[in-house]
Amino acid sequence: DVVLTQTPSTLSATIGQSVSISCRSSQSLLDSAGNTYLYWYLQRPGQSPQLLIYLVSNLGSGVPNRFSGSGSGTDFTLKISGVEAEDLGVYYCMQATHAPWTFGGGTKLELK
Amino acid sequence: EVQLVESGGGLVQPGASLKLSCVASGFTFSDYWMSWVRQTPGKTMEWIGDIKYDGSYTNYAPSLKNRFTISRDNAKSTLYLQMSNVRSEDTATYYCTRDGVGAPFDYWGQGVMVTVSS
Numbered sequence: 741d742v743v744l745t746q747t748p749s750t751l752s753a754t755i756g757q758s759v760s761i762s763c764r765s766s767q768s769l770l771d772s773a774g775n776t777y778l779y780w781y782l783q784r785p786g787q788s789p790q791l792l793i794y795l796v797s798n799l800g801s802g803v804p805n806r807f808s809g810s811g812s813g814t815d816f817t818l819k820i821s822g823v824e825a826e827d828l829g830v831y832y833c834m835q836a837t838h839a840p841w842t843f844g845g846g847t848k849l850e851l852k
Numbered sequence: 853e854v855q856l857v858e859s860g861g862g863l864v865q866p867g868a869s870l871k872l873s874c875v876a877s878g879f880t881f882s883d884y885w886m887s888w889v890r891q892t893p894g895k896t897m898e899w900i901g902d903i904k905y906d907g908s909y910t911n912y913a914p915s916l917k918n919r920f921t922i923s924r925d926n927a928k929s930t931l932y933l934q935m936s937n938v939r940s941e942d943t944a945t946y947y948c949t950r951d952g953v954g955a956p957f958d959y960w961g962q963g964v965m966v967t968v969s970s
Contacts, residue, residue, distance in 0.1 A: 779955060788947060788963055789897075794955035801958075832897055836956050840913040843897035 742767050744833050744844035752852040753823045761847045763816040763833035770813055770837070777836035780809055780818045783846075784829040792831075793818065823849070854878040856948045856961035863967045864938055874931040874948030874961055881929040882906070885951035888922060888933045890944040891963070898944075900933065902951060938968045 743766040753759050769776045780793035791800040793809035796816065806821045820827055828851060833844040860872040887902040901912035903922045910922050921934040931948055945963040952958030
Protein backbone atom coordinates (compact mmCIF):
# COMPACT_ATOMS: atom_id res chain seq x y z
CA ASP A 741 0.00 0.00 0.00
CA VAL A 742 1.06 3.59 -0.62
CA VAL A 743 2.19 5.32 2.57
CA LEU A 744 1.51 9.04 2.89
CA THR A 745 3.66 10.83 5.45
CA GLN A 746 2.43 14.20 6.66
CA THR A 747 4.63 16.75 8.40
CA PRO A 748 4.41 18.29 10.84
CA SER A 749 2.04 16.22 12.95
CA THR A 750 1.07 19.34 14.90
CA LEU A 751 1.22 22.94 13.74
CA SER A 752 0.75 25.93 16.02
CA ALA A 753 -0.21 29.17 14.35
CA THR A 754 -1.53 32.62 15.13
CA ILE A 755 -4.49 34.12 13.34
CA GLY A 756 -3.31 35.65 10.08
CA GLN A 757 -0.14 33.57 9.87
CA SER A 758 0.56 31.60 6.71
CA VAL A 759 1.35 27.92 7.16
CA SER A 760 2.19 24.88 5.05
CA ILE A 761 1.64 21.16 5.47
CA SER A 762 3.69 18.58 3.62
CA CYS A 763 2.46 15.22 2.33
CA ARG A 764 5.06 12.82 0.96
CA SER A 765 4.16 9.60 -0.80
CA SER A 766 6.09 6.32 -0.83
CA GLN A 767 5.37 6.06 -4.58
CA SER A 768 4.74 8.52 -7.34
CA LEU A 769 1.08 9.48 -7.56
CA LEU A 770 1.30 10.25 -11.29
CA ASP A 771 -0.58 7.62 -13.23
CA SER A 772 0.03 6.42 -16.77
CA ALA A 773 -2.57 8.83 -18.13
CA GLY A 774 -0.85 11.82 -16.59
CA ASN A 775 -3.28 12.29 -13.71
CA THR A 776 -2.35 12.78 -10.06
CA TYR A 777 -5.05 11.74 -7.63
CA LEU A 778 -4.06 13.61 -4.48
CA TYR A 779 -6.65 15.24 -2.19
CA TRP A 780 -6.80 17.24 1.03
CA TYR A 781 -9.50 17.09 3.70
CA LEU A 782 -10.13 19.08 6.89
CA GLN A 783 -11.79 17.65 9.96
CA ARG A 784 -12.85 20.37 12.35
CA PRO A 785 -13.28 19.41 16.03
CA GLY A 786 -16.39 17.30 16.50
CA GLN A 787 -17.23 17.29 12.79
CA SER A 788 -16.93 14.97 9.83
CA PRO A 789 -14.12 15.60 7.34
CA GLN A 790 -14.75 17.88 4.39
CA LEU A 791 -13.10 18.08 0.99
CA LEU A 792 -10.71 21.03 0.59
CA ILE A 793 -8.56 20.30 -2.47
CA TYR A 794 -8.94 17.78 -5.28
CA LEU A 795 -6.48 16.65 -7.93
CA VAL A 796 -3.56 18.38 -6.18
CA SER A 797 -4.56 21.99 -6.64
CA ASN A 798 -8.29 22.45 -7.28
CA LEU A 799 -10.42 24.07 -4.61
CA GLY A 800 -13.47 22.17 -3.44
CA SER A 801 -16.90 23.77 -3.56
CA GLY A 802 -17.15 26.70 -1.19
CA VAL A 803 -13.53 26.46 -0.03
CA PRO A 804 -11.93 29.88 0.54
CA ASN A 805 -9.08 30.85 -1.78
CA ARG A 806 -6.66 31.27 1.14
CA PHE A 807 -6.23 27.49 0.72
CA SER A 808 -3.98 26.28 -2.06
CA GLY A 809 -2.46 22.96 -3.04
CA SER A 810 0.64 22.20 -5.04
CA GLY A 811 3.12 19.47 -5.80
CA SER A 812 3.84 16.59 -8.09
CA GLY A 813 5.12 13.03 -8.08
CA THR A 814 5.73 12.22 -4.43
CA ASP A 815 5.79 15.64 -2.76
CA PHE A 816 2.73 17.74 -2.10
CA THR A 817 1.91 20.82 -0.05
CA LEU A 818 -1.19 22.43 1.36
CA LYS A 819 -0.80 26.12 2.12
CA ILE A 820 -3.08 28.38 4.12
CA SER A 821 -2.41 32.05 3.41
CA GLY A 822 -3.64 33.75 6.56
CA VAL A 823 -5.05 31.27 9.08
CA GLU A 824 -8.52 31.99 10.41
CA ALA A 825 -10.10 30.53 13.52
CA GLU A 826 -12.38 28.28 11.45
CA ASP A 827 -9.32 26.60 9.91
CA LEU A 828 -8.39 24.83 13.13
CA GLY A 829 -8.64 21.06 13.07
CA VAL A 830 -6.90 18.08 11.52
CA TYR A 831 -5.81 18.05 7.88
CA TYR A 832 -5.47 14.80 5.95
CA CYS A 833 -4.01 14.11 2.54
CA MET A 834 -5.35 11.13 0.59
CA GLN A 835 -4.30 9.36 -2.60
CA ALA A 836 -6.47 7.53 -5.09
CA THR A 837 -3.87 6.71 -7.74
CA HIS A 838 -2.97 3.30 -6.33
CA ALA A 839 -5.42 0.83 -4.83
CA PRO A 840 -6.20 0.69 -2.00
CA TRP A 841 -6.75 4.39 -1.45
CA THR A 842 -4.82 5.59 1.57
CA PHE A 843 -4.70 8.58 3.91
CA GLY A 844 -1.88 10.41 5.61
CA GLY A 845 -1.66 10.37 9.38
CA GLY A 846 -3.04 13.88 9.75
CA THR A 847 -1.72 17.29 10.79
CA LYS A 848 -3.38 19.05 13.66
CA LEU A 849 -3.56 22.83 13.28
CA GLU A 850 -3.98 24.60 16.58
CA LEU A 851 -3.80 28.15 17.87
CA LYS A 852 -0.52 29.30 19.33
CA GLU B 853 -28.69 19.93 0.30
CA VAL B 854 -26.73 16.67 0.23
CA GLN B 855 -27.30 14.60 3.35
CA LEU B 856 -25.91 11.22 4.33
CA VAL B 857 -27.26 9.69 7.53
CA GLU B 858 -25.68 6.55 8.94
CA SER B 859 -27.24 4.16 11.44
CA GLY B 860 -26.81 0.70 12.87
CA GLY B 861 -23.74 1.16 15.02
CA GLY B 862 -23.27 0.22 18.66
CA LEU B 863 -21.56 -2.25 20.93
CA VAL B 864 -20.98 -5.70 19.46
CA GLN B 865 -19.11 -8.76 20.66
CA PRO B 866 -16.06 -10.12 18.88
CA GLY B 867 -17.04 -12.58 16.15
CA ALA B 868 -20.50 -11.09 15.67
CA SER B 869 -21.99 -9.49 12.57
CA LEU B 870 -23.34 -6.00 12.10
CA LYS B 871 -24.97 -4.13 9.24
CA LEU B 872 -24.64 -0.39 8.87
CA SER B 873 -26.99 1.69 6.75
CA CYS B 874 -26.68 5.12 5.16
CA VAL B 875 -29.68 6.96 3.79
CA ALA B 876 -28.87 9.57 1.16
CA SER B 877 -30.86 12.62 0.14
CA GLY B 878 -30.40 15.85 -1.77
CA PHE B 879 -28.92 14.26 -4.89
CA THR B 880 -29.66 11.46 -7.36
CA PHE B 881 -28.22 8.55 -5.41
CA SER B 882 -28.22 6.17 -8.39
CA ASP B 883 -25.83 8.48 -10.30
CA TYR B 884 -22.92 8.18 -7.88
CA TRP B 885 -20.35 5.70 -6.67
CA MET B 886 -20.38 5.55 -2.88
CA SER B 887 -17.70 4.64 -0.34
CA TRP B 888 -17.30 3.69 3.30
CA VAL B 889 -14.41 5.15 5.29
CA ARG B 890 -13.60 4.50 8.93
CA GLN B 891 -11.69 6.43 11.57
CA THR B 892 -10.13 4.66 14.52
CA PRO B 893 -10.13 6.08 18.05
CA GLY B 894 -6.54 7.15 17.37
CA LYS B 895 -7.86 9.19 14.37
CA THR B 896 -6.32 6.99 11.66
CA MET B 897 -8.44 7.13 8.50
CA GLU B 898 -8.98 3.98 6.42
CA TRP B 899 -10.85 3.52 3.16
CA ILE B 900 -12.99 0.39 3.36
CA GLY B 901 -14.30 0.16 -0.18
CA ASP B 902 -16.72 1.51 -2.73
CA ILE B 903 -19.60 0.49 -4.94
CA LYS B 904 -20.56 1.50 -8.46
CA TYR B 905 -23.65 3.64 -8.99
CA ASP B 906 -25.72 0.65 -10.19
CA GLY B 907 -24.37 -1.76 -7.60
CA SER B 908 -22.74 -3.98 -10.21
CA TYR B 909 -19.15 -3.57 -9.02
CA THR B 910 -17.35 -3.19 -5.73
CA ASN B 911 -13.79 -2.54 -4.61
CA TYR B 912 -12.40 -3.26 -1.18
CA ALA B 913 -9.28 -2.67 0.85
CA PRO B 914 -7.58 -6.07 0.66
CA SER B 915 -7.27 -6.31 4.44
CA LEU B 916 -11.08 -6.11 4.81
CA LYS B 917 -12.33 -7.82 1.68
CA ASN B 918 -13.11 -11.18 3.25
CA ARG B 919 -15.19 -9.80 6.13
CA PHE B 920 -16.89 -6.63 4.84
CA THR B 921 -19.50 -6.36 2.07
CA ILE B 922 -20.84 -3.17 0.55
CA SER B 923 -24.23 -3.09 -1.15
CA ARG B 924 -26.88 -0.56 -2.08
CA ASP B 925 -30.58 -0.22 -2.77
CA ASN B 926 -31.09 2.61 -5.23
CA ALA B 927 -34.87 2.49 -4.83
CA LYS B 928 -34.37 3.37 -1.17
CA SER B 929 -31.34 5.65 -1.71
CA THR B 930 -29.56 3.54 0.86
CA LEU B 931 -25.99 2.28 1.15
CA TYR B 932 -25.07 -0.67 3.35
CA LEU B 933 -21.99 -2.09 5.00
CA GLN B 934 -22.23 -5.69 6.20
CA MET B 935 -19.52 -6.48 8.73
CA SER B 936 -18.88 -10.07 9.75
CA ASN B 937 -16.61 -11.76 12.29
CA VAL B 938 -15.81 -8.37 13.80
CA ARG B 939 -12.63 -7.85 15.81
CA SER B 940 -11.53 -5.32 18.39
CA GLU B 941 -9.53 -3.52 15.71
CA ASP B 942 -12.79 -2.80 13.86
CA THR B 943 -13.71 -0.39 16.65
CA ALA B 944 -14.07 2.91 14.82
CA THR B 945 -16.39 5.59 13.55
CA TYR B 946 -17.76 4.57 10.17
CA TYR B 947 -18.53 7.20 7.56
CA CYS B 948 -20.67 6.94 4.48
CA THR B 949 -19.25 9.12 1.70
CA ARG B 950 -20.15 10.11 -1.82
CA ASP B 951 -17.62 9.78 -4.63
CA GLY B 952 -18.12 13.01 -6.54
CA VAL B 953 -17.04 14.03 -10.00
CA GLY B 954 -13.28 14.52 -9.79
CA ALA B 955 -13.05 13.87 -6.07
CA PRO B 956 -13.70 10.91 -3.78
CA PHE B 957 -15.48 11.68 -0.51
CA ASP B 958 -16.91 15.02 -1.56
CA TYR B 959 -19.66 14.60 1.03
CA TRP B 960 -19.55 12.74 4.35
CA GLY B 961 -22.18 11.54 6.76
CA GLN B 962 -22.03 12.37 10.44
CA GLY B 963 -20.54 8.96 11.17
CA VAL B 964 -21.68 6.03 13.28
CA MET B 965 -19.64 4.47 16.08
CA VAL B 966 -18.98 0.76 16.26
CA THR B 967 -17.38 -0.66 19.39
CA VAL B 968 -16.24 -4.26 19.39
CA SER B 969 -15.83 -5.57 22.91
CA SER B 970 -16.88 -8.46 25.09
